[in-house]
Amino acid sequence: GVSGTSVEKNITLDRATRIELSCRLDNKYSHLKSLQVTWKRGNETIRHMNKTENSWSIQLRILDNSNLGGYSCTLKGEEETSAMFHLQPKIEGKEKPIVSYEGDTAVMICKSFGYTPTAWTWYMTNGSEQIAINDSLLADKYVINRLSANVTHLKILKLTKEDDGVYWCEASFELGKSKGKLKLRVLSLMVPLKPFLAIVAEVVILVTIVFLYEMYSKKKEKSA
Secondary structure, three states, rough: OOOOOOEEEEEEEEEEEEEEEEOOHHHHOOOOOOOOEEEEEOOEOOOOOEEEEEEEEEEEEOOOHHHHEEEEEEEEOOOOOEEEEEEEEEEOOOOOOOEEEEOOOOEEEEEEEEOOOOEEEEEEEEEEEEOOOOOOOOOOOOEEEEEEOEEEEEOOOOOOOOHOOOEEEEEEEEEEEEEEEEEEEEEEEOHHHHHHHHHHHHHHHHHHHHHHHHHHHHHHHHOO
């Protein structure tokens, strides 16, 4: 639309690539004339753009961190509208929940593909709030290792049920930040024993029934 609206879109990249960003005017606004279209990266105007009917686009070659960040197009005429594209690297965390048991140690891993973060930060979720994990203050609970520039590990020691939940790894780049999501499930030590306890209960019941049946059979034989 053109009614003074603003649209934002996040674009996640996992490798160096060529992309095209495009702003298109809805057909119902095609009657608007004398439109002034401006593409910018931050505050820097991008001079070269491609124009087709009701569409203005730019071609980008994304090679490293320096090409990431915010790109915007603004359409000015009788009214004004804009679109903002946020280019950010893909951060990989495990999609499936990590399952561990009380008292154990859990290790979570995040990787950045194609781009090197300047820093990593780990967060734990408390309700709707994300709390940064400071392993230097809680060294007996958390250990954060940056194995390489693109890989970070969070180790959680002596797991309790309170550690169960959602964790985030955040990679900081010169032109922005990107996050990966991980889930940790902490099970009680009794959970893996439940099937065994059920089997034991069945065996005990079975043995008791058989034993009672044998006693009953012997009594019948004696009375016969």
